[in-house]
Amino acid sequence: MAIHLGGNQYGKAEVRLVRVDRGAERHAVTDLNVTTTLAGDLEATHLTGDNSGVLPTDTQKNTVYAFAREGVGEIEAFGLRLARHFVDTTPTITRARVRLEQYRWERLTVDGQPAHHSFARAAGTRTATVAYDGSTAWVVSGVADLTLLNTTGSEFHGFHRDRFTTLPETDDRILATAVSASWRHGGDPADRADAAWAESFRQAHRHLLEAFADTHSLSLQQTLHAMGERVLRHREELVEVRLALPNKHHFLVDLEPFGLDNPGEVFFAADRPYGLIEGTVLRDGAPDPGLAWW
Numbered sequence: 182m183a184i185h186l187g188g189n190q191y192g193k194a195e196v197r198l199v200r201v202d203r204g205a206e207r208h209a210v211t212d213l214n215v216t217t218t219l220a221g222d223l224e225a226t227h228l229t230g231d232n233s234g235v236l237p238t239d240t241q242k243n244t245v246y247a248f249a250r251e252g253v254g255e256i257e258a259f260g261l262r263l264a265r266h267f268v269d270t271t272p273t274i275t276r277a278r279v280r281l282e283q284y285r286w287e288r289l290t291v292d293g294q295p296a297h298h299s300f301a302r303a304a305g306t307r308t309a310t311v312a313y314d315g316s317t318a319w320v321v322s323g324v325a326d327l328t329l330l331n332t333t334g335s336e337f338h339g340f341h342r343d344r345f346t347t348l349p350e351t352d353d354r355i356l357a358t359a360v361s362a363s364w365r366h367g368g369d370p371a372d373r374a375d376a377a378w379a380e381s382f383r384q385a386h387r388h389l390l391e392a393f394a395d396t397h398s399l400s401l402q403q404t405l406h407a408m409g410e411r412v413l414r415h416r417e418e419l420v421e422v423r424l425a426l427p428n429k430h431h432f433l434v435d436l437e438p439f440g441l442d443n444p445g446e447v448f449f450a451a452d453r454p455y456g457l458i459e460g461t462v463l464r465d466g467a468p469d470p471g472l473a474w475w
């Protein structure tokens with residue numbers, strides 16, 4: 182019986198990095214969770230324990246910290262620098278993927294003035310995944326855990342019913358979700374400036390929020406499509422948006438046993454189970470994704 186090694190990759194998961202930029206005016210903080218993943222000619226280590234081609238995961242972790250000494254900047258650009266370094270300087274490594282999560286810190290204000298060095302953790306995580314194969318780089322940016330809620334403007338009715346269906350139809354419900362969204366950049370991201378990455382993120386994030394707020398929803402699926410479509414309509418550098426939207430159900434509480442009505446005011450917020458609505462919205466003619474979703 183012949184047995185052979187299949188696909189494989191390795192790296193350091195969840196390198197927690199906090200960088201303080203000690204500006205003369207005020208400090209800034211960058212708080213990251215970085216995962217590096219390398220692949221290439223690694224058969225020897227798997228088959229014989231010959232580790233001569235293995236760049237240790239410990240070294241990968243050290244590289245993240247050492248590169249941060251020079252500054253981090255926007256996570257997409259930081260990921261590109263790391264991915265290029267691993268492939269371009271390690272003979273056995275032909276592909277690298279760097280995943281970055283950025284936890285957001287908002288500056289405090291004191292007496293209406295921005296604080297010099299004090300911050301509060303803000304909701305939502307900014308994400309980026311960079312892949313590089315020695316010649317081409319792919320970048321996907323995104324957000325995770327962005328919790329949104331509409332108190333009205335959401336309906337759900339006309340759905341298929343069978344003998345197990347009990348869900349009442351509604352023309353007015355709470356719509357709440359925790360957005361995980363990733364958007365793929367088209368073109369060559371190689372030499373994009375930090376300012377361009379920052380603006381692209383800011384605007385994509387804004388359009389997601391505005392689409393959620395603006396869409397009169399007949400289903401969370403429809404809202405998902407509206408969110409992806411709006412990002413692509415406004416951001417020509419982006420070609421694909423993938424969304425995962427948990428439906429954070431809010432059930433109207435029956436107050437009749439207490440002789441009370443409930444005109445859409447008192448809800449039970451269930452945490453599980455939840456509907457999970459996932460989908461991809463693409464620009465027509467979007468380029469091949471290559472390793473973008475690796």
Ligand SMILES: O=c1[nH]c(=O)c2[nH]c(=O)[nH]c2[nH]1
Pocket residue numbers: 337348399400401402428456
């Ligand atoms: O927006 C929704 N989409 C569904 O597919 C669904 N299913 C369900 O029970 N509630 C909802 N809401």
